[in-house]
Amino acid sequence: MQRRQHPAWRLLAADSAPLVASFLHRVFVVPNVRVMAQSNLAEALEDTLYGLREQLGSKAFPKSAQEYLNDWAANDKGWLRKFYPAGSDEPHFDLTPPTERALAWLGSLSDRSFVGTESRLLTLFGLLKQMSDGSETNPQARINELHKQRDAIDAEIARVVEGNMALLDDTALKDRFQQFTGLARELLADFREVEHNFRTLDRTVRERIALWDGAKGELLQEIMGERDAIAESDQGKSFRAFWDFLMSQSRQEEFTMLLARVLDLPPVSALEPDVRLKRVHYDWLEAGEYAQRTVAQLSQQLRRFLDDKAWLENRRIMDILHGIEGKALALRDTAPAALRVPDFMQIDEIGAGVELPLERPLYQPPMQTVLTSVALQAGDSDLDAAALFSQVRVDKAALSAHIRQSLQTQPQVTLAELLYTRPLQQGLSELVAYLQLASESSNSVVDETVRDTVAWQVGDEAGGWVTRRARLPRVIFVRS
Helix, strand or coil: HHHCCCHHHHHHHHCCCEEEEEEEHHHHHHHCCEEEEEHHHHHHHHHHHHHHHHHHCCCCCCHHHHHHHHCCCCCCCCCEEEEEECCCCCCEEEEEEEHHHHHHHHHCCCCCCCCCHHHHHHHHHHHEEEHHCCCCCCHHHHHHHHHHHHHHHHHHHHHCCCCCCCCCHHHHHHHHHHHHHHHHHHHHHHHHHHHHHHHHHHHHHHHHHHHHCCCHHHHHHHHHHHHHHHHHHHHHHHHHHHHHHHHHHHHHHHHHHHHHHHHHHHHHHHCCCCCCHHHHHHHHHHHHHHHHHHHHHHHHHHHHHHHHHHHHEEEEHHHHHHHHHHHHHCCCCCCCCCCCCCCCCCCCCCCCCCCCCCCHHHHHCCCCCCCCCCCCCCCCCCCHHHHHHCCCCCCHHHHHHHHHHHHCCCEEHHHHHHHHCCCCCCCHHHHHHHHHHHCCCCCCEEEEEEEEEEEEEEEECHHHCEEEEEEEEEEEEEEC
């Protein structure tokens, strides 16, 4: 059953598993991207498919990038989640929790040059000790344990005063840093699963609101009961405690300082850790914000349901009151006497409405517009209209995508480097579009002291090509 229905198992058993796993790992997991727009993701996949077709032949992977993305997001696959964010009409994609678990399992299959066991054993021992001390109900036993810890701390202080400090060797540092890296990655994957659980609750609430036909009090009681059950569950309590701990400004500063100090240690630097590890706690915050945003959407749905119900009820009450007022004003001057006016209130007689077929109007064809040829009285009738169809339109979205793609592999890039990797196709108008993007972006600077030369080709009247050049100050685009 799991082999046929679970998305992770279907991914591992698919014929295109190497393409899907490597591409999704490179695009989502490595840079820790939570959500990506359809245009950017399709462009990255199109580049990957182009490279594969160059190696394997033009018939390899015959579908387009957009078709593959829609196929991976279909219900029978379930490897990607396709959705529309609030305020956007462009589809976005995100990894599903089963896909991330499959990618993590594939990553664990690679050979490791160093496998540490001491740090994990100490972690297990520390967890057992925390559980044992945290569940101790005897006050005297807890006091004795605290005294023992205080004596150990005093003894260590005395040894440090004497100059005898116990330091971790290189092997111990590598062991603990490797475990820290693994736990940091696992924590990011767990956030996606927590967000998925909250999103499932939000989808269930939307379905119940759409199909609910009873009293709103019963629906609110049912929904809030499930919301409280999730918030008070083990997963909800753990997430709330983690979020409160991470949102502390002092904790963030302490974590940043400790992480920077550890990464500067020579044994840790020799392992060449991932550069994104320096801001892993900010990645945790970003992932946690998505989960909190899903909870906010749940509250927004409840608020909208209450507002719609209240508006409909108030409108019906006001319609009834206005009808009573209108009838009362109509009878204000001719108030009927008791039993003297028998038709004070009437009810229309029940009857069937009959519509004969011949009473319907016959079909009349629409009037046809007749165009009359009028001689041109002013202007030049022999004017060449080719200029109307030779307008040049520069796609600024494609230029912006080229800039973002270049900044993914380097912190900054100049305009000359961008034009070297992708030469100008539309001449001066495309160059002006680049300069306009630089002027509108806050992540670009202009160095007036350095001049760059850019060139492009234009057609001449003889059917050949002429090279045009322009010298301009150096324009630099910086990664945000």
